[in-house]
Amino acid sequence: MKIGTIQELLHAELLCCEEELNREVFSACGSDMMSDVLAYVKDQAVLLTGLVNPQVIRTAEMMDMKCIVFVRSKRPNSEMIALARDSGIVLLATEMRLYEACGILYSNGLVGNKVAT
Template sequence: MTVREAVQVVEGQFYCGEEWADSTEVHSACGADLMSDVMAFVKEQVLLLTGLVNPQVIRTAELLDIKVIVFVRGKHPTLDMVDMARDAQIILAGTKYPMYIACGKLYEAGLRSGGTRKI
């Protein structure tokens, strides 16, 4: 699924990186607010859903080669975060849905949790 398709599934909007949305594929998704959980369990490039809005999210995504972040619950990134993400070529988007609903919609559309380590 392309990033554009994933963002459409959650009725989202882009904050930056929309120009890469058609050429970037995602095959799994991960929802987390604790970046330590993301660092511990994400093993492959995934679409990250989070309600956490601070620069640490961008830094974590950059470390783990996560190319797309979707903010949930109507949250949106700061201008500094948008600049950081653009510099790192990370796509930022947002949705009004809470994390549970956004994850469910993406799962229903075919994105699975294959990009995470087993517990």
């Protein structure tokens, strides 16, 4: 699925890295706990989260993720947007809740991966 399609499906606002919207991604995960993302996620390119602080961007950077979707109308500040832009990570913001946003992406073919062991 293209990141641009994620933006359309979630009626999301694009906050940075428009040039990456054509990038294909193959899996996603949803979590507000970055420790769990660092522990269990493997090869997932999209992070959906309701958590808003710079560690979300750094966690995605460490995991080589390509896109972060902020749910529940959460908005990152300019410092976070600058960090993401520096790493080429697309930031999207949607009004949807985490469960709904994950469900829409999953039912449109963007599945999760097995838990890494």
